[in-house]
Amino acid sequence: DTEVTQTPKHLVMGMTNKKSLKCEQHMGHRAMYWYKQKAKKPPELMFVYSYEKLSINESVPSRFSPECPNSSLLNLHLHALQPEDSALYLCASSYIRGWETQYFGPGTRLLVL
Amino acid sequence: AQTVTQSQPEMSVQEAETVTLSCTYDTSESDYYLFWYKQPPSRQMILVIRQEAYKQQNATENRFSVNFQKAAKSFSLKISDSQLGDAAMYFCAYTSNYGGSQGNLIFGKGTKLSVKP
Numbered sequence: 463d464t465e466v467t468q469t470p471k472h473l474v475m476g477m478t479n480k481k482s483l484k485c486e487q488h489m490g491h492r493a494m495y496w497y498k499q500k501a502k503k504p505p506e507l508m509f510v511y512s513y514e515k516l517s518i519n520e521s522v523p524s525r526f527s528p529e530c531p532n533s534s535l536l537n538l539h540l541h542a543l544q545p546e547d548s549a550l551y552l553c554a555s556s557y558i559r560g561w562e563t564q565y566f567g568p569g570t571r572l573l574v575l
Numbered sequence: 576a577q578t579v580t581q582s583q584p585e586m587s588v589q590e591a592e593t594v595t596l597s598c599t600y601d602t603s604e605s606d607y608y609l610f611w612y613k614q615p616p617s618r619q620m621i622l623v624i625r626q627e628a629y630k631q632q633n634a635t636e637n638r639f640s641v642n643f644q645k646a647a648k649s650f651s652l653k654i655s656d657s658q659l660g661d662a663a664m665y666f667c668a669y670t671s672n673y674g675g676s677q678g679n680l681i682f683g684k685g686t687k688l689s690v691k692p
Contacts, residue, residue, distance in 0.1 A: 493678060502685075503684070503685075504666055504682035504683065504684055504685055505620075505666075505680075505682060507679055507680065510678065510679070512678075518675070518679065552620065556678065558678075559677055559678040560670075560672050560677050560678045561607075561608045561627075561670060561671075561672045561678070562678070563610070563622055563625055564622075564678075564680060565622070566612075566619060566620040566621070567619070568618070568619045569619070
């Protein structure tokens, strides 16, 4: 089973709202990733967690707050977003951080009004 | 810094024919890994094939194969017997096993493949 699940599939929020994206995997992977993908562009790495610890924060604004409560679950908390934050947010996981293949979830399509 | 270049924004192929997507990369590292990912419209990104740089043999997965030219830093994807379901955006990606960027996937801009019936 190489499944990464993400909820919700779609999200519309105002600039003053607080919302959260959820990602889950049950493959025993110890590395999890958040990517942002704008239309017709490649994914851009936002955060990397390795063994439930934040390893990389690619200079992402503080209005995005990641959380890894356990090895199977990854959250992305959103607050005071801007319209330009509208995008597809992808979660991925790999057995370990490094050369292992990353498996992607279907993404959450976010629209900020 | 490592870069990945896909010079073909769009490609088209007739069903049952063969098509080759190009990818070049730039790196000074010796231990790295290359991937082709497929992203159908509004669907999940999935791995097509991967290649370890230390392996001279080109990777193959059923109808998909790569031509890995390490000295030329080239990593092209060949799709044989193209099917309608192959229509998608194809991303070439690079990662290394070194230092702070360990495991970071660096993507090319993508090639949109259309398959004509």
